Amino acid sequence: MRYENKITIITGGTKGIGEGCVRVFADAGATVIFCARNEAQGHALEAEINAQGKGSATFIKCDVSKVEEVESLIAQTVERFGRLDCLINNAGWHPPHHPIDEFSVQDFRDLLELNLVSIFAACKAALPHLRKTQGNIINLSSLVGSMGQLYATTYVATKGAITAFSKALAVDEAAYGVRVNSVSPGNVYTPLWQEAIDASPDPAQTRADGDAAQPLGRMGTIEEAGKMCLYIAADATFSTGTDFLLTGGAELAYGRKSRVH
Numbered sequence: 339m340r341y342e343n344k345i346t347i348i349t350g351g352t353k354g355i356g357e358g359c360v361r362v363f364a365d366a367g368a369t370v371i372f373c374a375r376n377e378a379q380g381h382a383l384e385a386e387i388n389a390q391g392k393g394s395a396t397f398i399k400c401d402v403s404k405v406e407e408v409e410s411l412i413a414q415t416v417e418r419f420g421r422l423d424c425l426i427n428n429a430g431w432h433p434p435h436h437p438i439d440e441f442s443v444q445d446f447r448d449l450l451e452l453n454l455v456s457i458f459a460a461c462k463a464a465l466p467h468l469r470k471t472q473g474n475i476i477n478l479s480s481l482v483g484s485m486g487q488l489y490a491t492t493y494v495a496t497k498g499a500i501t502a503f504s505k506a507l508a509v510d511e512a513a514y515g516v517r518v519n520s521v522s523p524g525n526v527y528t529p530l531w532q533e534a535i536d537a538s539p540d541p542a543q544t545r546a547d548g549d550a551a552q553p554l555g556r557m558g559t560i561e562e563a564g565k566m567c568l569y570i571a572a573d574a575t576f577s578t579g580t581d582f583l584l585t586g587g588a589e590l591a592y593g594r595k596s597r598v599h
């Protein structure tokens with residue numbers, strides 16, 4: 339119960355990494371408020387967590403690409419629970435892979451709104467409350483934001499910006515005792531990853547390649563992602579502006595990278 343009664347907002351909490359955070363934080367005693375667009379999935383997870391009797395979960399429908407909905411999520415949380423201790427900005431999307439010729443400028447603008455502007459807006463709305471509790475922010479970035487990825491210019495740009503933004507905000511907010519960190523997953527097995535498997539010409543091979551991208555020989559789990567976020571929120575009190583890698587070593591050593599030979 340090492341995050342008991344801490345008021346924690348998790349965006350995109352119904353599936354994948356966000357779901358892992360909801361489960362792990364509630365298990366540690368936190369009062370979790372989570373959002374997504376699909377209400378049925380939100381209420382199902384809310385009921386399951388609340389039946390367990392550790393911590394609590396409250397689902398609020400919110401599309402983070404709409405700034406007024408993000409502001410309302412934070413306002414409703416503070417109105418109902420009185421304060422805010424932690425904000426986990428997790429909701430985001432990886433579009434299908436294409437060369438730059440096949441992404442429109444509007445595609446890029448739309449993804450910036452969803453993956454990046456939403457985080458700016460959430461931080462801006464939450465900070466007046468986080469300064470009162472000396473709380474913390476965790477932004478979900480990606481390993482590819484620092485190493486690049488084939489046919490993913492728009493996504494990689496949003497993620498590189500999330501890591502950079504987190505460092506700049508950490509510098510500003512240190513004066514108030516608020517920590518700001520990012521988490522960069524490599525391959526964590528989630529519904530988003532399964533979508534990529536299903537869309538590929540050889541799904542079994544794509545899954546095997548996903549596992550083999552790590553020296554550890556497997557993808558991460560959503561629980562492992564939740565545990566890293568709980569460590570940052572509850573224990574890593576001397577870390578701010580840090581990009582925490584959650585990668586199983588995917589960034590280590592040489593691999594087969596040329597597509598020419």
Ligand SMILES: NC(=O)c1ccc[n+]([C@@H]2O[C@H](COP(=O)([O-])OP(=O)(O)OC[C@H]3O[C@@H](n4cnc5c(N)ncnc54)[C@H](OP(=O)(O)O)[C@@H]3O)[C@@H](O)[C@H]2O)c1
Pocket residue numbers: 349350351352353354355356373374375376377379400401402403428429430431432452478479480481522523524525526527528529530531
């Ligand atoms: N999985 C990986 O290997 C990996 C690697 C690097 C980075 N990441 C990052 O980690 C984060 C989570 O990824 P994931 O793999 O867990 O994704 P996922 O399996 O697709 O789950 C995404 C969650 O976010 C919600 N969501 C999506 N769009 C939203 C919106 N506009 N407003 C509110 N909620 C929204 C989804 O619910 P609804 O659809 O109902 O809204 C769902 O709960 C993303 O930022 C992703 O870029 C993941």
